[in-house]
Amino acid sequence: xxxxTKPATGFEEGLKGASETxxxxxxxxxxxxxxxxxxxxxxxxxxxxxxxxxxxVFALLSDNFxxxxxMSTILQQIAIVGIIGCAQTIVILTAGxxxxxxxxAVFSSVLMGQLTFRFGIPAxxxxxxxxxxxxxxxxxxxxLISRLKLPPFIVTLGTWQIxxxxxxxxxxxxxxxxQDIAEAAPALQFWGNAIQxxxxxxxxxxxxxxxxxxxxxxxxxxTAWGRHVYAVGDDAEAAKLAGVxxxxxxxxxxxxxGLFCAxxxxxxxxxxxxxxxxxxxxxxxxxxxxxxxxxxGISLFxxxxxxxxxxxxxxxxxxxxxGLRLVGTDPQWTFFLIGVLIIFAVAVDQWIRKVSS
Amino acid sequence: MTEPILYARNLxxxxxxxxxxxxxxxxLMPGEILAVIGDNGAGKSSLIKALSGAVQPDEGxxxxxxxxxxxxxxxxxxxxxxxxxxxxxxxxxALSIADNMFMGRELRKPGIMGQWFRQLDRPRMEAFARAKLxxxxxxxxxxINQAVETLSGGQRQGVAVARAAAFGSKVVILDEPTAxxxxxxxxKVLELIRDVRSRGIPIxxxxxxxxxxxxxxxxxxxxxxxxxxxxxxxxxxxxSDAVAFMTGAKVPEEVAA
Numbered sequence: 001x002x003x004x005t006k007p008a009t010g011f012e013e014g015l016k017g018a019s020e021t022x023x024x025x026x027x028x029x030x031x032x033x034x035x036x037x038x039x040x041x042x043x044x045x046x047x048x049x050x051x052x053x054x055x056x057v058f059a060l061l062s063d064n065f066x067x068x069x070x071m072s073t074i075l076q077q078i079a080i081v082g083i084i085g086c087a088q089t090i091v092i093l094t095a096g097x098x099x100x101x102x103x104x105a106v107f108s109s110v111l112m113g114q115l116t117f118r119f120g121i122p123a124x125x126x127x128x129x130x131x132x133x134x135x136x137x138x139x140x141x142x143x144l145i146s147r148l149k150l151p152p153f154i155v156t157l158g159t160w161q162i163x164x165x166x167x168x169x170x171x172x173x174x175x176x177x178x179q180d181i182a183e184a185a186p187a188l189q190f191w192g193n194a195i196q197x198x199x200x201x202x203x204x205x206x207x208x209x210x211x212x213x214x215x216x217x218x219x220x221x222x223t224a225w226g227r228h229v230y231a232v233g234d235d236a237e238a239a240k241l242a243g244v245x246x247x248x249x250x251x252x253x254x255x256x257x258g259l260f261c262a263x264x265x266x267x268x269x270x271x272x273x274x275x276x277x278x279x280x281x282x283x284x285x286x287x288x289x290x291x292x293x294x295x296x297g298i299s300l301f302x303x304x305x306x307x308x309x310x311x312x313x314x315x316x317x318x319x320x321x322x323g324l325r326l327v328g329t330d331p332q333w334t335f336f337l338i339g340v341l342i343i344f345a346v347a348v349d350q351w352i353r354k355v356s357s
Numbered sequence: 358m359t360e361p362i363l364y365a366r367n368l369x370x371x372x373x374x375x376x377x378x379x380x381x382x383x384x385l386m387p388g389e390i391l392a393v394i395g396d397n398g399a400g401k402s403s404l405i406k407a408l409s410g411a412v413q414p415d416e417g418x419x420x421x422x423x424x425x426x427x428x429x430x431x432x433x434x435x436x437x438x439x440x441x442x443x444x445x446x447x448x449x450x451a452l453s454i455a456d457n458m459f460m461g462r463e464l465r466k467p468g469i470m471g472q473w474f475r476q477l478d479r480p481r482m483e484a485f486a487r488a489k490l491x492x493x494x495x496x497x498x499x500x501i502n503q504a505v506e507t508l509s510g511g512q513r514q515g516v517a518v519a520r521a522a523a524f525g526s527k528v529v530i531l532d533e534p535t536a537x538x539x540x541x542x543x544x545k546v547l548e549l550i551r552d553v554r555s556r557g558i559p560i561x562x563x564x565x566x567x568x569x570x571x572x573x574x575x576x577x578x579x580x581x582x583x584x585x586x587x588x589x590x591x592x593x594x595x596x597s598d599a600v601a602f603m604t605g606a607k608v609p610e611e612v613a614a
Contacts, residue, residue: 231456237447
């Protein structure tokens with residue numbers, strides 16, 4: 001291969017005697033550099049450390065904290081935010097955002113309830129229709145974002161209002177009472193059932209959350225589709241040139257997010273007992289899920305982070321809420337500290353990104 | 358005389374009132390390195406995009422190995438064995454080298470895990486990626502699972518070239534592969550280009566760097582005002598002649614005659 005090498009000019013003669021290596025990896029790592037590299041490869045490590053530390057701190061501050069019942073209550077309280085967080089995670093991994101998640105969840109739960117009680121559709125069928133409609137709402141977001149190229153923030157800001165008001169209009173602001181559901185359509189409350197090993201109540205919803213996170217962790221890490229989700233968020237143009245059908249992936253991601261939200265809507269019925277169009281999730285679900293995602297170390301710029309991190313992020317919020325309540329402080333401290341954590345998480349994300357430079 | 362492996366006749370591409378390709382011809386011979394040079398705005402990019410499927414010409418036809426082809430997208434062209442290394446490299450910085458090499462054509466595990474659970478065959482993908490990088494002498498990359506963003510510019514270019522060479526069974530197109538690189542890294546990439554040719558894969562090299570073009574190219578396609586002005590051999594002309602041709606200061610004898 002060196003046969004017909006005929007350097008056209010002499011300027012590269014100056015290279016003779018220079019080191020022959022081209023950008024080899026020098027292991028000149030200081031401890032800080034090593035930590036930075038490790039975090040770069042293990043994005044869920046930071047929230048895990050924060051979680052462990054906060055559990056230890058609260059266990060020391062309050063005798064009641066480190067108990068099975070407390071832990072199961074925390075898990076129970078993050079079940080809905082965690083499932084909506086799964087939806088938010090895949091969307092944010094594509095460098096998007098979904099402000100309509102909470103609205104889709106509430107609207108889906110209302111649809112399931114009203115289809116059963118107003119239209120007399122059998123509960124299991126109503127649930128399937130509710131899940132399908134939730135998916136369709138997500139797909140509408142995906143269509144507007146991937147085909148019409150509208151910014152995700154604007155699209156979902158709009159659909160958030162549209163879905164939420166449709167939910168009030170359709171339900172006529174009526175709440176379906178818990179007793180009626182338990183009597184006529186217990187399937188709607190399925191996720192509110194619990195197992196009680198040793199007297200500790202664990203809701204089915206908690207297992208559902210864990211299974212969903214585990215399945216999505218597998219899908220994102222070990223399937224081509226999951227890698228494409230990351231590639232779209234990382235650099236959509238590059239992914240397209242490399243042969244990823246970016247529009248299709250985006251549409252699928254938003255539709256799947258819609259399905260997760262509808263599942264969260266179903267879980268809400270089990271968790272609260274009743275079907276209420278004014279559930280706070282409709283207004284706060286988006287902010288709560290984005291908080292879990294950000295504290296979980298997932299980059300808002302897309303392409304980085306893991307869904308397990310989101311799970312830890314949701315747990316951190318739950319631990320803070322419960323811990324501070326047990327310690328007996330003003331509950332506003334919870335939001336104060338969560339605000340600090342969000343800024344800390346983003347600062348760490350920025351620092352980890354610098355590993356490449 | 359051998360038949361060109363890839364040729365185009367009378368390609369026309371208009372963007373509104375601007376004619377980017379004006380009845381342009383193009384020939385690529387088997388096993389050669391063909392450089393494409395031209396001034397800014399001469400239509401080099403449009404030509405390359407037409408050949409790699411990124412744009413669809415308004416008129417004219419493209420023939421690959423004697424078969425008329427029409428590429429609707431870069432994926433189409435890839436399916437025909439034409440790989441392009443874009444100037445931007447088209448890599449996902451946060452993903453690993455192996456993930457990037459197989460982006461859009463991942464391998465799945467055999468059996469139930471692959472078919473039902475669609476699990477990626479990471480060991481096979483990693484082994485293949487490592488083998489390809491080794492073949493091209495990119496031994497300095499230790500860990501096939503490191504993120505592309507932790508590589509230097511030259512290494513990234515190397516991975517992109519390796520990806521194209523690994524899958525480009527018929528033609529590899531390189532768009533300004535040395536534009537962003539230092540002297541040493543450019544040298545490495547030029548060696549890579551020769552390595553790829555020594556495997557019998559013809560290469561189209563778009564470059565502004567005359568020393569590099571004159572060093573590696575077998576023939577030079579000079580593009581001017583949306584069409585092929587001439588094809589010269591680097592031994593017959595000097596670099597300043599080539600620059601004069603592409604800027605219109607001089608006209609090559611064959612064309613003038």
